[in-house]
Amino acid sequence: MKALNDLYIFVETAKHGSFSKAAHGLEVTPAAISAAIKRLETQLDVALFIRSTRSLRLTSEGEMLLDKATIALKTIQEGIDQISQTQGEIGGNIVMSAPSDFGRNLLLGWLNEFSEIYPNITVSLELADSVSNLYNQPIDIAIRYGVPPDSRLVALPLCTRNRRIACATPTYLDKRPPIREPNDLIEHNCLCFQLTNTMDNHWSFMREGDSETVIVKGHFSANDGDAVHRWALMGKGVIYKSILDTAHDLKEQRLKPLLLDWKTEPCPIYMVCVDRRVLNPTTHALHQFLRTKCEQHLQDAEQFLTEHYYSQMA
Structure with a gap:
């Protein structure tokens, strides 16, 4: 200067x-x-x-x-x-990235609603499960699952109560042995998410202080969470994904929840940026909108899962 x-x-x-x-x-x-x-x-x-x-x-x-x-x-x-x-107005362009499954099946519709409330906002959206480098790429905010390992990033919670859930189609489960315990998954075709050289095939479950981690395997894996989700809907096997991602399919009974008497891994979701100066009135409005949507979506899913669990126990 x-x-x-x-x-x-x-x-x-x-x-x-x-x-x-x-x-x-x-x-x-x-x-x-x-x-x-x-x-x-x-x-x-x-x-x-x-x-x-x-x-x-x-x-x-x-x-x-x-x-x-x-x-x-x-x-x-x-x-x-x-x-x-x-500076005090809500408008302008937001460049953002999001995971493929969450982005395609939830975020697209929510952003459409958001644009109707705030017509002066435009959004440039990148959908990918690879982690964008916010320091090198022209991205204002990113939606990410899990607590960001980089403490320099500003992370605003969207839904910290979100967890993972094991599920599969009824048609797949009808042809296979029942899944009553986590170890039963070893006998099943499990659909895994793979990013770079890391395979997400260690699925953990907790109950009454005990923890079980099952190393699963299957015929299909992908570096795209939406692809894994779609394979499950085709009846190809069991998935272990975010409740937010699977909520619609669970409620519509396209997917059947498994092992509901076990607690699953946390899967919090955050809106992330590199600098608090990015958090202007526009991005604050988007954060509040998405946080409300995520919480409502999860709450509906949790209510359904609770009712489904007790109906099985009856």
Whole structure:
């Protein structure tokens, strides 16, 4: 910003035709004015002013720079004014990323509702299960499952109560041995999510202080959570996914919940950004909207699962 300030001092000095008058107008010392002009002249390797004891006038290079600098500074000031005017308004473009399953099956519809409430907002959405590098990529916010391992990131909770659930289609389960205990999954085709070299095939369950982790296997795995979900709906096997992702299919009985007497792994979901300055009124409005949607969606799913569990016990 020092170079920009020096350019502003140059324009004001040319306008006043005097170091001392420019210093008075800018409320700085003449020495500060002289130092700023000298820095510019050194950087450009030209003389900007012809100085004498009684007068100060621009060189031809100084006149050329004055014309361009005046336009540039005016444009910059207009941009600053525009930012100041819109800081308290809800609008503008949000560039965001989200997991594929959550993004396609929930977020798209919710963003449509959000845009109807706030028509001045536009959204650029990237759907991928790979973790976007928010420091290198032009993404304002990311929706992520799990607590971000990078403590420098700002993480706003969307639904911390969310957990995973094991489920499969009724047609698949009718043809296979019953699943009453976590270890029964060993005899089943389990559909796994794989990211880079990590396979999500260690499924954990807890009950009455005991914990069981089953290493599952199956014929299908994918680096896309939505693909794994779709295989399950085709009756290809058992999945162990977020309740948020599977809630619609559970309630519509396309998928049947399993092992409801066991507690499953937590699967919290957050809205993440690299800097709190990204959290303007627009992103705050989006966070509150998505948090409400996630909580309502999970609450409906939990009510269904509770009723389903007790109906089985009856």
